[in-house]
Amino acid sequence: MKRICIYPKDVQAITGKGERQSRNIVLEIKKKHNKEKHQPITIHEFCDYMNFDLEKVTPLIR
Numbered sequence: 528m529k530r531i532c533i534y535p536k537d538v539q540a541i542t543g544k545g546e547r548q549s550r551n552i553v554l555e556i557k558k559k560h561n562k563e564k565h566q567p568i569t570i571h572e573f574c575d576y577m578n579f580d581l582e583k584v585t586p587l588i589r
Contacts, residue, residue: 532567533588541587542577552576 538549556568556576570588574581 529585530588531569531571533570533573534567537588538573540589541579541584 533553535546535549535553538544538552539546542549542552544552552573553568556562556572557564557566559576560568560572562568570584571581573579574584
């Protein structure tokens with residue numbers, strides 16, 4: 528089953544950035560989409576924010 532949410536560990540694996548920078552990216556995406564702390568971001572929102580191709584990112588999510 529594929530998931531739709533993305534977490535800082537995933538961002539870290541995709542971008543090669545550190546844990547702290549990955550958390551900051553997730554927080555910036557949440558801020559952009561007016562999400563609250565408990566609301567996750569989707570892979571689509573991440574790809575849109577980072578200007579990544581969804582088809583290339585999806586296989587990288589475990």
